[in-house]
Amino acid sequence: MVPLRAGAVSEVMTCTGIRSTLVSASLLALRERGLSDTYYKHLPPELHMTVQTIVAGSWVPIDLAVAHYRAVDALGLAAAEQVAIGSDVGVRVQASLLGVIFRLAKGGGATPWTALSIYPKLRERIFRGSDTRIVRIGPKDARVENFGIPLVAIPYFRNAWRGMVIAGLGLFCRRVIVTELTSPHSSNTFVYKASWA
Numbered sequence: 001m002v003p004l005r006a007g008a009v010s011e012v013m014t015c016t017g018i019r020s021t022l023v024s025a026s027l028l029a030l031r032e033r034g035l036s037d038t039y040y041k042h043l044p045p046e047l048h049m050t051v052q053t054i055v056a057g058s059w060v061p062i063d064l065a066v067a068h069y070r071a072v073d074a075l076g077l078a079a080a081e082q083v084a085i086g087s088d089v090g091v092r093v094q095a096s097l098l099g100v101i102f103r104l105a106k107g108g109g110a111t112p113w114t115a116l117s118i119y120p121k122l123r124e125r126i127f128r129g130s131d132t133r134i135v136r137i138g139p140k141d142a143r144v145e146n147f148g149i150p151l152v153a154i155p156y157f158r159n160a161w162r163g164m165v166i167a168g169l170g171l172f173c174r175r176v177i178v179t180e181l182t183s184p185h186s187s188n189t190f191v192y193k194a195s196w197a
Contacts, residue, residue: 002134073156086163
């Protein structure tokens with residue numbers, strides 16, 4: 001349905017940064033759950049001020065993003081809670097960075113396929129580098145393949161991203177299930193199956 005823009009997996013550029021909106025929204029979700037103090041115990045002290053003063057809408061270097069997601073992963077939250085935090089972040093990101101998908105949902109007539117068709121453009125607004133391929137595997141089922149994102153080595157990131165996908169597709173349907181599939185490629189690749197009703 002949506003091919004790789006790079007043409008081949010071997011040509012995908014590895015992500016070098018992410019939008020600060022993801023980190024800011026994640027920090028807010030942690031604060032709302034009373035997890036901020038524990039989070040900062042796991043974040044290297046030299047990054048505390050940097051994380052606390054992130055400018056909205058800016059690019060965060062991938063090394064800072066890795067440190068952030070490792071610190072959240074170290075909280076040892078259950079996978080369901082990680083997905084829930086990702087869903088909260090997804091709602092916040094939709095309201096700011098992903099206005100396009102939000103307007104499509106409010107306009108009516110759009111389906112999860114509409115959202116998936118623009119997923120690569122949305123990913124480009126969130127990640128500097130990387131690529132996506134969307135494969136239709138059924139009338140209401142898709143495989144979403146993400147390439148070139150080093151954060152996938154962190155279990156929390158993968159679960160939280162599932163939550164973001166659920167939040168995004170949930171704008172267009174009643175029920176969404178997103179499951180992680182085994183990646184056939186590299187450690188920078190993660191693959192999901194999205195199904196909806």
